[in-house]
Amino acid sequence: MDKKSIADPKGRSRPRVKIEDVAREANVSPATVSRVLNHPGIVRPELRDKVMRFITDLSYTPDSAARALKSGRMRTIGAIVPTLGLGIFAESVEALQNRLSESGYTLFIANSQYDQRRELQEMQSLIERGIDGIVLVGGSHGRELRTLVEQTGVPVITTYVSKAGGGIPAIGIDNERATREMTEFLLGLGHVRFGAIANILPSNDRSRARLDGIQRALSEAGIRLQPTQVIRADHSLAQGRKALRQLLTDHPATTAVICTTDTLAIGAMTEARKMGLSVPRAVSITGFDDVELAAQVDPPLTTISIPAAEIGRGAADYLISAIAGRPVPKSVLLPYRLVVRSSTTSPPKADRLPKRPR
Amino acid sequence: MDKKSIADPKGRSRPRVKIEDVAREANVSPATVSRVLNHPGIVRPELRDKVMRFITDLSYTPDSAARALKSGRMRTIGAIVPTLGLGIFAESVEALQNRLSESGYTLFIANSQYDQRRELQEMQSLIERGIDGIVLVGGSHGRELRTLVEQTGVPVITTYVSKAGGGIPAIGIDNERATREMTEFLLGLGHVRFGAIANILPSNDRSRARLDGIQRALSEAGIRLQPTQVIRADHSLAQGRKALRQLLTDHPATTAVICTTDTLAIGAMTEARKMGLSVPRAVSITGFDDVELAAQVDPPLTTISIPAAEIGRGAADYLISAIAGRPVPKSVLLPYRLVVRSSTTSPPKADRLPKRPR
């Protein structure tokens, strides 16, 4: 049981250097070495330098397990994202990481694969490892997770949404209002025959809210979406294609398709072209997220731009304050932006009806 | 000093539940509770169940710091990836995570943003926190990182490449051979005027190897690429577009463009179309990675498919074995696959109108 020893290339093993070793060499007590490391101010400069020399000479690094055990702080934040494959999350995470490392924290990332069970599991893992704060995505989380949060008291913030259940604070945008605005924009262009493609999953309240926004705006305009005009899909290009095909098969007269995600929208555009329909002349298609690809695709996609980096930074600031015991806001609402590009235009004349009052 | 206590919303604070609390409630000793958790086999089933009930009732979770301190094992693996925004890494990471959690390990992910300094920093963070093993991407890492690995003796494996410097074991594909094969494929179609778009960064030896493969194959065919026929770009769609425009401005006669990445290739295709050039009739374009988008784009992209999931699983298996002290291979070479889709075809006959495909 040479636990903390290190097998070197030659097979021998050399024990980890401890604070006590440094103390012995420097002819001081372990307490002093610890003080040099943690409160350099209170130790006589001359002695401090001497100890420092021995620390570097022996290349001593404190055992973080022991340190965490005693001090109760891990200086680590965890983030649980639904998937790593989406550029949109990546941007937030990078901003989060940058801001955290400025404050001496390290970020650990886990992914839940859009699975609440998995999310809970990762959360437990993180908490067990003594994480100081946690960043989540979206507002719908299992009851168990919420009670876990309450019981342990770990600071948690959820992102990309404007409010979350269970009293968890949130930083993000108003998804519903965003799609409502998008829908109103399309109504303003004169569209009346709509379709929607949404990636509905129990754990994805963002898409849920986005879909609600669409339906709300339409019903205010006196339009009701039939069940077959709302296609549920997984979050992938292929599903976007399939969804569009089905939608246009059932409702060939559709002139505007609102997707809850750029990925779905881009898939839909590809399929529309394959079906011989020009975008936007025959169908207008919109997305949500404004991923890099959205501007590069042909035609460039009309979509909603999310302040991903700000969300990440904001989450970092929130957690740092919360950990330090400073007062924190209940939630932060950030602005989104409707980005009009070329995937949308007025409906073909034949289909155009007298404009309705908004 | 209420370190391990938790301030609840009302301001009171309640201490963390410890193994001793469980023991008291269940009327057994802490030792027994520990055994129930770590070696369930050696405790009488009846008693074990009883203790288990109290554990869940009190929702006790062992303090990992204390556990790690005593046992010297953290049961945690770290992965440092260059960026989270790429689907291709995400796939490996997910496979890695799945395989690890089967064995009771948790995966922490850090990202280096293609920056060696950052990578080293994250590595130190991970090691200080007592990580049991580390997964890297690519074979080029700073000297400091390599000595850190040697000194600490943490098991490390690098991925996506067939061999790495500094004696670090690797699991991945032969990048050079893959692009060589791709180039030979294009030569076989009759192309002679080539261009290459590569995302060259000091820390990215994969692209380096891929570019080498292209040049090797061409020079074997007696073709030499001029410096202006090799465009260096960052890894983004926009850069792919810019690169293609520049390439075709300098060398309008180019009939085949080999990109070291699907993202670049897709950007290039978009730009080609914008320039009024049909792909593949006027120019053939190829990518590398076979991301989801590659098959969905129009025309579908000819590219190299990488066994991303297998790489992840393999890395997990390697580390688990290495940690357990079992013998491990020096490196693992996995097969890639040349996927021919519709973005490539024979070059247009020199002075004739291009024949119509399909």
Place this chain on the structure above:
DNA sequence: CGAGCCTCTGAAATCGTTTTCAGGATTATC
């Protein structure tokens, strides 16, 4: 029916730090 064996449980030592507490040395004050 008693000795011996096996199985299971508990007491206590231990992991490497941090931090409180108290005391020794040094300086300031009268």
Place this chain on the structure above:
DNA sequence: GATAATCCTGAAAACGATTTCAGAGGCTCG
């Protein structure tokens, strides 16, 4: 020159789990 005040430093007690070492029962077997 003695006493008080001020610094620093060291000894020792945690922190929360794991694990060794023994010992208490319950069985089997002679």
